[in-house]
Amino acid sequence: MIACVGLQQKDPNEIDALNQKITSLLNYRVGLITEIKNLHQKRRDLRNEIRALSEKARSTRDGLNKGYGEYKEARKIRRETLAKIREIRQNMLAIESELGKVEQNLPRREGDTIEERIKAADWKLQTERLTREEERQLVEMVKDLELKFRLWKKAYAARQELSSLRSEMNQLKRRLDGLSASREKVEGEIESGKTRLTYDVKARDQLFNEMEELNEDISELEQTIAKTDAQLEELRQKRREMLKESKGHDRDASQRKEQEMLAKAKDAAKEKLQRxxxxxxxxxxxxxxxxxxxxxxxxxxxxxxxxxxxxxxxxxxxxxxx
Incomplete structure (x- = not known):
C-alpha cells in the first residue's frame, strides 16, 4: 500500500517534468519553423534578384552582340570607303597627268574661241572665192584647229570627271568621318556594356553563393526540426505510457479501497446478524x-x-x- 502511494506521488512529478520538456521543445520547434520560413522567404527574394540580374545580363549581352555587329559592319564600310578613296585618287592622278600633257600648249579657256574660228573658216571656204594656195592654207588651219578642239574637249571632259571624282572623294571623306565618330561611340558602348556585364555576372555569382549557403542552412534546420519532432514523439509516447500506468494504479487503488470498505461492511453486518x-x-x-x-x-x-x-x-x- 505504501509503495503504491509513493508511485502515485512520483508519477505527477515525472509527468509535469515531461510536460515541461514537451513545451520547451514545442517552443523551440516554433522558433525553428519561424527561422526556416524567413530563410525560405530570403531564398525566394534571392531567386528574384538572380532572375532580374540574369535578364539584365542577357539584355546587355544582346546589346553587346548588336554593338559588335555594328562595329564589324562599320569597319567593313570604312575599309571599302578607304579603298574607294584610294582608287579615286589614283584615277585623279592619272587624269591630272593626262591633262598636264594635253594642256601644256592649250589654254584652258580657248575652247569657245577655237570652235568659233573653225566655224568662220568653214564659212569662208563655202562662201568666198579663194585661190588654191589660200584654200590649202585655210584647210590646214581648220585641221589644226579641229585637232586642238578635240584636245580641248578631251581636257574639258577630264576636268569634269576630275571635279566629279573630287566631289565623290569629299563625300566619302565625310562618310569616313561619320564612320569614325560612330565607331568611337560604338566602342564606348561596347566597353560600357562589358563593364556592366562583368559586374552583373559577378553580382549574380555572389547571389548564387548566398543561395547555396541558404540551402545548407535550410537543410540543417530541416534536420533539426526532424530530430525535434522525433524527440517530441518519444516524450509524448513516454507521457502516454506514464498516464496509462498512473490511471492503472489509481484504478487498482480505488478497487482495493472499495473491497476494504465492502469487507468492513460485511463483517459489521455479520456481527449484527450474529447478535x-x-x-x-x-x-x-x-x-x-x-x-x-x-x-x-x-x-x-x-x-x-x-x-x-x-x-x-x-x-x-x-x-x-x-
Whole structure:
C-alpha cells in the first residue's frame, strides 16, 4: 500500500517534468519553423534578384552582340570607303597627268574661241572665192584647229570627271568621318556594356553563393526540426505510457479501497446478524453474500444456512429491518 502511494506521488512529478520538456521543445520547434520560413522567404527574394540580374545580363549581352555587329559592319564600310578613296585618287592622278600633257600648249579657256574660228573658216571656204594656195592654207588651219578642239574637249571632259571624282572623294571623306565618330561611340558602348556585364555576372555569382549557403542552412534546420519532432514523439509516447500506468494504479487503488470498505461492511453486518440485531436488506445481503472470487468480481448472493436461521416469517423486503 505504501509503495503504491509513493508511485502515485512520483508519477505527477515525472509527468509535469515531461510536460515541461514537451513545451520547451514545442517552443523551440516554433522558433525553428519561424527561422526556416524567413530563410525560405530570403531564398525566394534571392531567386528574384538572380532572375532580374540574369535578364539584365542577357539584355546587355544582346546589346553587346548588336554593338559588335555594328562595329564589324562599320569597319567593313570604312575599309571599302578607304579603298574607294584610294582608287579615286589614283584615277585623279592619272587624269591630272593626262591633262598636264594635253594642256601644256592649250589654254584652258580657248575652247569657245577655237570652235568659233573653225566655224568662220568653214564659212569662208563655202562662201568666198579663194585661190588654191589660200584654200590649202585655210584647210590646214581648220585641221589644226579641229585637232586642238578635240584636245580641248578631251581636257574639258577630264576636268569634269576630275571635279566629279573630287566631289565623290569629299563625300566619302565625310562618310569616313561619320564612320569614325560612330565607331568611337560604338566602342564606348561596347566597353560600357562589358563593364556592366562583368559586374552583373559577378553580382549574380555572389547571389548564387548566398543561395547555396541558404540551402545548407535550410537543410540543417530541416534536420533539426526532424530530430525535434522525433524527440517530441518519444516524450509524448513516454507521457502516454506514464498516464496509462498512473490511471492503472489509481484504478487498482480505488478497487482495493472499495473491497476494504465492502469487507468492513460485511463483517459489521455479520456481527449484527450474529447478535440478533435488526438488519436492513442491504446489510442482510452483505451478511449472506459469499466471499468474492479471486478475480475481484462480486458474486451473486445465495441462500445459506443463515437464511434458514432467521427468527420469524419470510425474507424482509427492500428497505425494511429484521
Amino acid at each position: 440478533g440485531e435488526k438488519l436492513t436488506f442491504e446489510e442482510l445481503k452483505l451478511a449472506l453474500e459469499d466471499e468474492p472470487e479471486p478475480t475481484n468480481q462480486p458474486s451473486q448472493p445465495s441462500q445459506n444456512d443463515d437464511s434458514k436461521s432467521l427468527p420469524l416469517g419470510d425474507m424482509p423486503e427492500r428497505g425494511s429491518t429484521v
